Amino acid sequence: MGNEESVFFSRVLTETTLSFHILYATIGVGVPLMIMIAQWVGIRKNDEHYILLARRWARGFVITVAVGVVTGTAIGLQLSLLWPNFMELAGNVIALPLFMETFAFFFEAIFLGIYLYTWDRFENQKKHLLLLIPVALGAAFSAVFITIVNAFMNAPRGFDIVNGELVNISPLLAMFNPAMPTKVAHVVVTAFMTAAFVLAAIAAFRLLRGSDHVYHKKALLLTMKVGFIFSIGAAIIGDFSGKYLAEYQPEKLAAAEWHFETTDKAELILMGVLTEDNEVKYALKIPYGLSVLAANNPFAEVVGLDQFPEDEVPPLYIHYLFNFMVFIGMWMSLLSAVFLLGQWRKWKFITTKWFRWLIVLGGPLSLLAIEFGWWFAEVGRQPWILRDIMKVSEAATTSGQVDIMLILFCLLYLVLGVGSVVVLRRMFRRNPVEKELEDRHAMKGSDIR
Amino acid sequence: MNLEILGITVLWTFLFGYIMVGAIDFGAGFFNAYSTVTGKQRVLTKVIQRYLSPVWEITNVFLVFFFVGIIGFFPKTAFYYGTTLLVPVSFGVILLAIRGSYYAFETYGSRGHKGYSFMYGLAGILIPASLSIVLTISEGGFIELVDGNPVLDYWKLFTSPLTWAIVVLSISATLYISAVFLTWYANKARDTEAAGLLRRYALTWSLPTMIAAAGIIVELRKHQPEHYSNIQNFWPMFLISFLLFVGTVVLLYTKRQYGWAFAMLAGQFAFAFYGYGASHYPYLLYPYLTIYDSFTNPAMAISLVVVFILGLCLLIPSLILVMRLFLFDKDYVRGKGDYHA
Numbered sequence: 001m002g003n004e005e006s007v008f009f010s011r012v013l014t015e016t017t018l019s020f021h022i023l024y025a026t027i028g029v030g031v032p033l034m035i036m037i038a039q040w041v042g043i044r045k046n047d048e049h050y051i052l053l054a055r056r057w058a059r060g061f062v063i064t065v066a067v068g069v070v071t072g073t074a075i076g077l078q079l080s081l082l083w084p085n086f087m088e089l090a091g092n093v094i095a096l097p098l099f100m101e102t103f104a105f106f107f108e109a110i111f112l113g114i115y116l117y118t119w120d121r122f123e124n125q126k127k128h129l130l131l132l133i134p135v136a137l138g139a140a141f142s143a144v145f146i147t148i149v150n151a152f153m154n155a156p157r158g159f160d161i162v163n164g165e166l167v168n169i170s171p172l173l174a175m176f177n178p179a180m181p182t183k184v185a186h187v188v189v190t191a192f193m194t195a196a197f198v199l200a201a202i203a204a205f206r207l208l209r210g211s212d213h214v215y216h217k218k219a220l221l222l223t224m225k226v227g228f229i230f231s232i233g234a235a236i237i238g239d240f241s242g243k244y245l246a247e248y249q250p251e252k253l254a255a256a257e258w259h260f261e262t263t264d265k266a267e268l269i270l271m272g273v274l275t276e277d278n279e280v281k282y283a284l285k286i287p288y289g290l291s292v293l294a295a296n297n298p299f300a301e302v303v304g305l306d307q308f309p310e311d312e313v314p315p316l317y318i319h320y321l322f323n324f325m326v327f328i329g330m331w332m333s334l335l336s337a338v339f340l341l342g343q344w345r346k347w348k349f350i351t352t353k354w355f356r357w358l359i360v361l362g363g364p365l366s367l368l369a370i371e372f373g374w375w376f377a378e379v380g381r382q383p384w385i386l387r388d389i390m391k392v393s394e395a396a397t398t399s400g401q402v403d404i405m406l407i408l409f410c411l412l413y414l415v416l417g418v419g420s421v422v423v424l425r426r427m428f429r430r431n432p433v434e435k436e437l438e439d440r441h442a443m444k445g446s447d448i449r
Numbered sequence: 450m451n452l453e454i455l456g457i458t459v460l461w462t463f464l465f466g467y468i469m470v471g472a473i474d475f476g477a478g479f480f481n482a483y484s485t486v487t488g489k490q491r492v493l494t495k496v497i498q499r500y501l502s503p504v505w506e507i508t509n510v511f512l513v514f515f516f517v518g519i520i521g522f523f524p525k526t527a528f529y530y531g532t533t534l535l536v537p538v539s540f541g542v543i544l545l546a547i548r549g550s551y552y553a554f555e556t557y558g559s560r561g562h563k564g565y566s567f568m569y570g571l572a573g574i575l576i577p578a579s580l581s582i583v584l585t586i587s588e589g590g591f592i593e594l595v596d597g598n599p600v601l602d603y604w605k606l607f608t609s610p611l612t613w614a615i616v617v618l619s620i621s622a623t624l625y626i627s628a629v630f631l632t633w634y635a636n637k638a639r640d641t642e643a644a645g646l647l648r649r650y651a652l653t654w655s656l657p658t659m660i661a662a663a664g665i666i667v668e669l670r671k672h673q674p675e676h677y678s679n680i681q682n683f684w685p686m687f688l689i690s691f692l693l694f695v696g697t698v699v700l701l702y703t704k705r706q707y708g709w710a711f712a713m714l715a716g717q718f719a720f721a722f723y724g725y726g727a728s729h730y731p732y733l734l735y736p737y738l739t740i741y742d743s744f745t746n747p748a749m750a751i752s753l754v755v756v757f758i759l760g761l762c763l764l765i766p767s768l769i770l771v772m773r774l775f776l777f778d779k780d781y782v783r784g785k786g787d788y789h790a
């Protein structure tokens with residue numbers, strides 16, 4: 001296998017592992033917050049349903065954490081195995097947040113173990129809830145730190161290269177690079193949003209499948225509320241991300257918007273197709289839209305792809321990835337807003353089958369938005385692994401066995417993906433809410449069913 | 450002490466931590482699977498799951514800490530080890546993934562599922578074998594530079610007796626460490642039947658562990674004379690290690706003081722492990738890489754050390770809390786009350 005091929009297969013393997021890990025990781029970041037909210041509401045309202053909700057989410061969460069942890073370990077090692085040249089440089093400049101991340105993992109792992117095994121062990125429920133705070137913090141900070149590393153790849157700072165040597169290294173400058181604020185905020189907020197909508201989808205699904213228990217209705221209302229708030233947050237911070245791109249990575253924004261010539265009053269292009277000679281067809285064009293996204297000013301000038309050498313322009317298909325992400329974000333805000341309004345105004349149609357199916361669909365859609373977002377961000381950085389400093393092709397391993405490893409890892413993810421879904425379904429089917437409420441009723445004499 | 454030595458000592462300590470908690474973990478999984486096959490599951494499973502369930506994720510973080518830390522303190526290792534270890538480490542990762550996820554599937558999802566227990570038991574015991582290859586490679590002689598790029602010679606690696614001695618040691622040590630620990634744990638749980646069985650396992654695996662360890666030193670003499678002669682400078686450490694080994698076996702044999710038996714075992718492995726590490730100094734990879742020429746820049750090194758100290762302030766109290774709740778809490782260990790979510 002020649003070097004070209006090992007670059008290609010390294011890319012595919014990295015893409016596969018990250019695309020798989022990110023699903024579980026996103027759930028891992030978001031769900032602890034949801035458990036916390038449910039348990040808190042339960043304690044405050046003294047409502048056994050919310051407590052049980054927290055408890056059942058926690059049980060399912062362990063399975064997704066397990067897959068998150070093992071795939072995270074895989075990507076962590078693969079970074080060195082597949083991109084040794086990059087990691088050598090990165091180790092010198094951006095190792096700090098990676099190292100901090102391991103402490104976040106430690107913290108999360110320790111308290112998750114304690115939290116899971118101390119249900120009902122304390123007289124005071126609040127004490128148990130306190131144990132969840134480090135779990136949620138640890139998970140969120142894992143995301144923060146790893147996203148800082150990714151931000152560094154997009155906007156490398158904190159070092160100079162003089163005659164091929166790294167000098168003037170400042171780990172803190174590298175961490176607080178220009179890409180960091182928007183990127184970190186957007187990743188964390190979208191993780192919360194996605195977790196909420198995934199849990200909402202489950203509640204809606206149970207309601208569709210015959211169970212009309214108030215437990216599921218409470219779950220649905222709670223998750224849709226949280227989801228709505230964070231979907232608005234995602235859109236607002238997404239808008240800031242656009243402004244960041246316009247200033248620091250204009251080629252990514254231009255490629256995402258098929259903006260070929262630098263102009264003012266730039267229009268925002270939605271969907272459409274590109275002809276052979278880069279003409280945009282069948283697209284919906286919003287006048288001034290791109291200028292607003294880039295600079296909050298309809299007359300602002302937006303840099304186009306004409307400013308970049310051809311071999312530094314990212315693949316143009318990221319246009320669709322960007323569009324889909326934004327569509328899903330808008331759609332989920334709308335859907336949850338309608339649901340909440342309907343709940344308030346007692347609209348009948350929000351309890352109909354088709355509306356609930358839309359909510360069920362929202363779960364997978366949000367996960368898809370996460371994938372689209374990352375593909376957009378990562379492919380949009382091409383051909384760079386470290387923007388303007390190191391190309392992907394220079395960073396890859398020279399090892400000749402990447403293709404076989406790719407096959408093995410694909411098999412692994414298949415086994416893990418199928419396994420986790422099977423186990424989760426079996427877990428909750430064997431022990432439906434109604435039964436568990438009965439059991440608790442019998443055991444503690446609580447009067448809630 | 451300079452920053453280089455401080456860095457490698459910290460990393461070596463976490464690696465030691467991983468080897469100990471990992472061995473307990475992987476060995477326990479293996480005994481659990483083995484007892485399923487031999488119909489002794491009733492005896493062992495309870496004790497094993499009591500201990501394992503709350504801590505398995507913590508075990509994994511020790512490993513993550515090590516490999517992230519080594520890239521941070523010694524970035525050049527990414528180039529040498531990263532390029533050459535693709536295949537062995539990928540196998541290790543796949544085994545880790547199977548082991549971790551199926552452990553969780555069985556414990557939290559389908560308790561008692563035999564297929565799952567079998568899978569994680571088997572995967573677990575192969576992990577030490579596949580990861581220990583890295584130690585073998587660090588002895589040098591298996592990596593050549595071709596056009597400036599390091600290349601691993603698989604044929605040489607897999608036909609070397611050193612490789613196999615280390616593989617055997619890793620497996621038997623895993624089972625030995627795990628059995629001694631679990632004997633103590635079962636005894637604390639007042640589960641005499643399980644303690645008796647585990648004690649037998651511990652005695653069974655004690656001798657193979659010692660023979661394999663001695664075999665490695667003999668093999669090293671041929672393979673890497675420089676390292677071999679260095680080891681001799683550290684003979685007192687290996688002697689203490691051996692005496693502690695004898696102590697453990699005597700206590701186990703006479704059925705006394707299982708807690709001390711485990712403490713001595715930890716001491717035995719600590720002395721051997723640090724003795725081995727110290728005699729490896731200054732090489733990270735014979736003869737290409739030392740801790741000095743691969744070390745990171747001072748700015749990064751200092752910030753890593755600061756973060757490490759701050760991190761410890763968080764970590765140590767939390768670890769103490771876990772141990773108080775699950776390792777030293779009599780009610781928990783004896784299985785009074787099930788507080789699982």
Ligand code: HDD
Pocket residue numbers: 154179182183184186187190191193194234235236237238239241242245252325326327328329330366367369370371372373374375376377380
């Ligand atoms: C549920 C997921 C989700 C949703 C609904 C949105 N995003 Fe997003 N977006 C992500 C999930 C995501 C992400 C996965 O978190 C990314 C990938 C890399 C990153 O930093 O965040 C991302 C990246 C990302 C970037 C690139 C940042 C960069 O490369 O530095 C921009 C410009 C936006 N988003 C903008 C938006 C806008 C204007 C949205 C309007 C609704 C939006 N996103 C919704």
Ligand code: HEM
Pocket residue numbers: 011014015018019022079083086146147149150153374375378379382385392
């Ligand atoms: C620490 C740092 C990271 C490194 C070294 C890294 C490296 C890479 C590389 C080399 C590629 C292949 C690019 C290509 O040719 O397409 C890639 C793609 C990708 N990365 Fe990153 N990345 C990092 C951080 C992240 C993070 C934190 C995520 C979020 C989960 C992520 C998500 C992705 C995705 C989804 C792709 C696939 C893009 C595609 O389809 O091409 N990356 N990454």
Ligand code: HEM
Pocket residue numbers: 021022024025026027028029064065066067068069070071072073074075076079105106109139140142143146147187191506509510513
């Ligand atoms: C290059 C990209 C990434 C690397 C190298 C990486 C590395 C890792 C590692 C090594 C673990 C296992 C830790 C353990 O043993 O507990 C892990 C788990 C985790 N990762 Fe990733 N990660 C990456 C991307 C991400 C992203 C983008 C997020 C968040 C959005 C994330 C969030 C998490 C979380 C929360 C966990 C803990 C497991 C869980 O709760 O599900 N990771 N990651």
